[in-house]
Amino acid sequence: MSQQNEVTQDNVDQWIQWMQQHLPRFQVCFKDESRLQRLIGWLLWPINRTYMTEYTTVMFGKIYFPSREEIESWGPAQVYAILRHEFVHLMDAKRFPVWFELSYLLLFPAGLTLRAYWEWRGYTQTLLVEHELYGTISDDIQEHILRRFVNSEYGWMFPFPNWLRRKMRKLCQSIEAGEVTGPYPYKEWGRETPPLRGV
Numbered sequence: 001m002s003q004q005n006e007v008t009q010d011n012v013d014q015w016i017q018w019m020q021q022h023l024p025r026f027q028v029c030f031k032d033e034s035r036l037q038r039l040i041g042w043l044l045w046p047i048n049r050t051y052m053t054e055y056t057t058v059m060f061g062k063i064y065f066p067s068r069e070e071i072e073s074w075g076p077a078q079v080y081a082i083l084r085h086e087f088v089h090l091m092d093a094k095r096f097p098v099w100f101e102l103s104y105l106l107l108f109p110a111g112l113t114l115r116a117y118w119e120w121r122g123y124t125q126t127l128l129v130e131h132e133l134y135g136t137i138s139d140d141i142q143e144h145i146l147r148r149f150v151n152s153e154y155g156w157m158f159p160f161p162n163w164l165r166r167k168m169r170k171l172c173q174s175i176e177a178g179e180v181t182g183p184y185p186y187k188e189w190g191r192e193t194p195p196l197r198g199v
C-alpha cells in the first residue's frame with residue numbers, strides 16, 4: 001500500500017479556485033438557494049424524490065450541490081472526489097461541445113455508448129482520488145462504479161459487465177503503478193494541481 005492522504009476544506013477551496021482558472025464561469029451553487037433548481041425539484045418530484053436532497057447536478061457550467069448543510073455532512077473528501085469527477089465532464093463539454101451534449105440527450109445505442117465513454121473518463125478520476133486518499137483502490141468502489149454503467153439508473157449505458165470489470169482492473173493497476181495521473185487526460189496538468197496532505 002502506498003501513501004495515504006487526507007482532504008481538508010482548504011484542499012477543496014484550492015481545487016475550486018484551480019477549476020475556475022480553466023473554467024472561468026464555474027461556480028459552486030446549492031439547489032435549495034436556487035429558484036430554478038427548486039422548480040426542477042418540484043417538477044421531478046413524482047419520479048425523483050431525492051433530486052433536491054441527495055443529487056449533485058451540473059448545469060450551465062456550474063455545479064449544484066443539494067445544500068450547504070448536506071455537503072457539511074458528506075465531508076471534504078467526498079465533495080473533493082465529486083468535484084474531480086465533474087471537472088472532467090465540464091472540460092469535455094467545453095472541448096467537445098456538440099458530441100458531449102448529444103450523447104447525453106440521445107437515447108439510442110450510439111448515444112449510450114458515447115455516454116459510457118464520458119463517464120469512464122469521469123470515473124477514472126473517482127478511482128484516482130480513491131488511490132490518492134487510501135493508497136489502494138477497493139473492490140467495493142470498483143463494483144459500485146461498475147453497477148452505475150450496467151444498471152438502469154443511467155439508462156444501461158454499457159451492457160457488458162465482465163468486459164468492463166476486466167478493463168477497470170487494468171485501469172486500477174495503471175493508477176497504482178503511477179501510469180495514469182492528473183486531473184484531466186492531459187498529464188502535464190497534474191503538476192499544477194494543489195497537492196493533498198499526507199496522514
Ligand SMILES: [Zn+2]
Pocket residue numbers: 085089119122123
Ligand atoms: Zn459522471
